[in-house]
Amino acid sequence: MEALIAGIQNATAAGPLLAIAAGVFVGIFMGAVPGLTAAMAIALLAPLTFGLDPLTAVAFLIGIYKGGTFGGSISAILLNVPGSPEAAATAFDGYPLSRSGKARQALQMALFASVAGAILADLLLYLVALPFSKIALKFGPAELTFVVLFAFTFVAGLTGRSMLRGMTACAFGVLCAMVGLDPMSASPRMTFGHVELLDGLPLLPIAIGMLGLAEVMAAAERAFDRRRASPDTKSAPISSSSGPGLSLPVFLSHWKTVLRSSLIGTAIGALPGIGASLAAFVGYGSAQRYSKTPEKFGQGVLDGVAGPEAANSAVVGGSFVPLLTLGIPGNVTTALLIGTFLVHGIEPGPHVFKTEPDLIYGIFTVLFIANFANLAIGLMGSGLYSHIVKAPEYVSYSIIGLTCLTGVFASTNSLFNLYIMIIFALIGFFMKKFDYSFVAFLIGFVLAPEFEVSFRSFLLVAQGDLVGFLMQRPIALLFCMMTVFAVVRIAWSEHQKRAVSSTTTPSQSEQK
Amino acid sequence: MFDKLCRASIISAIVLSLGGQAVFAEDYPNKPIEMIIGFKPGGFSDAMARKLSEPLAEALGQPIVHSYMGGAGGSIAATAVKERDPDGYTVVVATSLTFAFNPHQGEVTYSKDDYDYLLTMARFETSFVSLADKPWTDLPSMLEHAKSTGMPLKFGSLGPADRLQAKAISEATGVTIIPLPIKGGANMMQSILGGHVDFGLSGGPHIKYVQSGEMIVLAASGSEPLNATPDAATMESLGYPAVSYNSVIAAPKGLPEDVKAKLESALLEAANSPEFQKLVQGRHVGIPPMGADQTASSIDTISATMENVIKGSGS
Structure with missing residues (x-):
């Protein structure tokens, strides 16, 4: 208890508070600019903190981490260019909202959902960090196989209007994820002699190409059509207004989505090796799955923004569970944080709770305060950025196109990734034209590598006795049963939908 | 008049070109040196490279410019560096496996013989x-x-x-x-x-x-004892193939001898500097830095070991 109070006192001193605010500000900026990520900001700025006291240093970096996670959604919503990979799912509904004149609402929904998700995750970290870290250790290949398989069922609803086309797109995503070194035999697959492809196709260039640049191409096509119809039309803005802000009651009416996604995000954050992008997709998928109007997803619904944003922000709190309790970083950003801890002579792990309780509670408090800093700084900005949508299309789309190119190049310093982005922009453009869901594609692409490694390891470990092995692993068995249940439910509701649509007029579902 | 002028200009041209030749090594380095880091920013290899660059820049009297080409275990950076001019203005930070093992995997377009090895600055506790x-x-x-x-x-x-x-x-x-x-x-x-x-x-x-x-x-995993646990046996002492994971700095093959010597001694000096040693010893990866010849022979040894294992296992 004393340690708790001391921790809170230390964290609310001027130094850490300033550091949090500065960190959040930098983080939002780095997150919002495509190509710059929070991880990069931490890598670049961590050496600056070596001279500070440990808590202030950690406060600054946590501020960047939290601000960056929200910041990625800004460019995803306004420009359809995800500022960071985990914001890709936010663009699915965020950008359509901007186009329909609700940019501010979408931005504030992203902000509120992010903050709420993060607060919830931090609370959970506070309460269950130690017991949960013990459970997380039990997640081996068998467990991860079924967790990922279960995650697949969440996104089965995201296939667009046609299940067959959705599955095709998803399968294509899985195929693209197979490029690179085979995880077992290390023989190259589909690399066509390119060294750059040995690590597989990178997510960010693909997401930016399919979402951002493909949209620029679609806009160019629309403008061309308009000009042909009447040569002297002026270029219109993306939307004539950025709309009003989000009122608190409206936000609260989405509490179910926020709560569900926060739990998903926290759990995924606490598990080893599964990242924030996957959490965001699962958050989006589950929001759609439990929505009363699932067919409206992709056309601009607030739930479609709240789902992924609450989930990817909750990952931050979740990822501190293994970081603080076991000293195991779950992703790049927390790995960088560990490096900073070590520089300050802190060795994260179970013993830290005993040796430096002040510091641990100080970090918990910093995590909390950073959420409110995020809220305040995010709110100040959201009114301002949302005016971007009122710029004429020829201005905004030129900027979007340029941002796609510079963003991809800046993030990897590689022309090769630029070509990949352009290729996938073309693919994305035609997928959109022929109504193949790029959401389904991206989900297949993100989930497949996790599934492949876990499943093949599971097969090896089980030594041919899959059922017998599964019986010894209760957690895996639980997820296996949940997966089966989910699949049966989806099949049943599809069946019912068919039964209903065959009795009503089919014209409704054909409308664009 | 014209004749004189002509002769003067020819002489001055000869003098200039001779001077230019002679001055080259004396003059090196006369512009910033690019250090290509074969890993993503923020990792420990990056931290080492950045720490090494401070005393290195001092020793050479020129700034060190970093660029990152992460991926495929350093192979992307190694591939890019192979194409650069061997003038001493480009070096690459990678690992012993980048040069000694990855080429055996068959997918990269370089071999260990495409580089002049300059420095081994650390050994991971693999x-x-x-x-x-x-x-x-x-x-x-x-x-x-x-x-x-x-x-x-x-x-x-x-x-x-x-x-x-x-x-x-x-x-x-x-x-x-x-x-x-x-x-x-x-x-x-x-x-x-x-x-x-x-x-x-x-x-x-x-x-x-x-x-x-x-x-x-x-x-x-290698042939040398570890720092943190010096009592543990090595793979070599147990009679199994040994692989040492060293942090290596190399340049494209064909550096002029004097440039190579100057660069090597500056790198060794930087790697022996107290601030660099403090960083690597703090993480248990410190070794007495190895210069060009030692690094090249360690790469050869690892490469030969891996080649034998690959042949022996028939894959």
Whole structure:
């Protein structure tokens, strides 16, 4: 208890508070600019903190981490260019909202959902960090196989209007994820002699190409059509207004989505090796799955923004569970944080709770305060950025196109990734034209590598006795049963939908 | 008049060009040196490269400019550097495996002979580790245990090189080893602590668990003893193929002799500087820095070892 109070006192001193605010500000900026990520900001700025006291240093970096996670959604919503990979799912509904004149609402929904998700995750970290870290250790290949398989069922609803086309797109995503070194035999697959492809196709260039640049191409096509119809039309803005802000009651009416996604995000954050992008997709998928109007997803619904944003922000709190309790970083950003801890002579792990309780509670408090800093700084900005949508299309789309190119190049310093982005922009453009869901594609692409490694390891470990092995692993068995249940439910509701649509007029579902 | 002028200009041209030749090595370096780091920013290799650059820039009197080409275990950077001019203004930071092992995998377009090796600045504490409460204390006793119980060993693998080592062990002893690919050192710790693998390869994160008594080092993966656990046997001393994971700096093949000498001595001086040594020793990866010839011969040794293993295992 004393340690708790001391921790809170230390964290609310001027130094850490300033550091949090500065960190959040930098983080939002780095997150919002495509190509710059929070991880990069931490890598670049961590050496600056070596001279500070440990808590202030950690406060600054946590501020960047939290601000960056929200910041990625800004460019995803306004420009359809995800500022960071985990914001890709936010663009699915965020950008359509901007186009329909609700940019501010979408931005504030992203902000509120992010903050709420993060607060919830931090609370959970506070309460269950130690017991949960013990459970997380039990997640081996068998467990991860079924967790990922279960995650697949969440996104089965995201296939667009046609299940067959959705599955095709998803399968294509899985195929693209197979490029690179085979995880077992290390023989190259589909690399066509390119060294750059040995690590597989990178997510960010693909997401930016399919979402951002493909949209620029679609806009160019629309403008061309308009000009042909009447040569002297002026270029219109993306939307004539950025709309009003989000009122608190409206936000609260989405509490179910926020709560569900926060739990998903926290759990995924606490598990080893599964990242924030996957959490965001699962958050989006589950929001759609439990929505009363699932067919409206992709056309601009607030739930479609709240789902992924609450989930990817909750990952931050979740990822501190293994970081603080076991000293195991779950992703790049927390790995960088560990490096900073070590520089300050802190060795994260179970013993830290005993040796430096002040510091641990100080970090918990910093995590909390950073959420409110995020809220305040995010709110100040959201009114301002949302005016971007009122710029004429020829201005905004030129900027979007340029941002796609510079963003991809800046993030990897590689022309090769630029070509990949352009290729996938073309693919994305035609997928959109022929109504193949790029959401389904991206989900297949993100989930497949996790599934492949876990499943093949599971097969090896089980030594041919899959059922017998599964019986010894209760957690895996639980997820296996949940997966089966989910699949049966989806099949049943599809069946019912068919039964209903065959009795009503089919014209409704054909409308664009 | 014209004749004189002509002669004067010819002479001055000759003098200039001779001077230019003579001045070249004296003059080196006369512009910033690009250091291409074969890893993503923020990792420990990056930290080492940046720390090394401070005294290096001082020794050479020119700034060091960093660029990052992460991916494929340093191979992307190595491929790019191979195409650069061997003028001493481009160096690459990668690992011994980038040069000595990755070319054997067949997919890269360079070989170990495309580079002038300059410096080995650190050696990772790469070792085979397991939980301390297992019924064995080192690699031979683990293999003995597996043989007597007929139990297959689950092995957490970080890459193809350690899988070849495991394969060699398995062929020599008849013990079944199941390699499971694991992404990164942190996940490896999770897999070992959670009991999902019986033993695994680790490049450093295990040290704190060894110190706390939760894990033991079965053997060093290379031919040199480790810093943190000097008593552990090495793969070489046990008679298995040894792979040392060294942090290496190289340049494209064909550096002028004097440029190479100057660069090598500046790099050695920087690697011996107290601030660099403080960083690497703090992380248990410090070694007496090795210059050009030693680095080249260590790359040759590892390369020959891996070639033999690959031939022996018929893949």
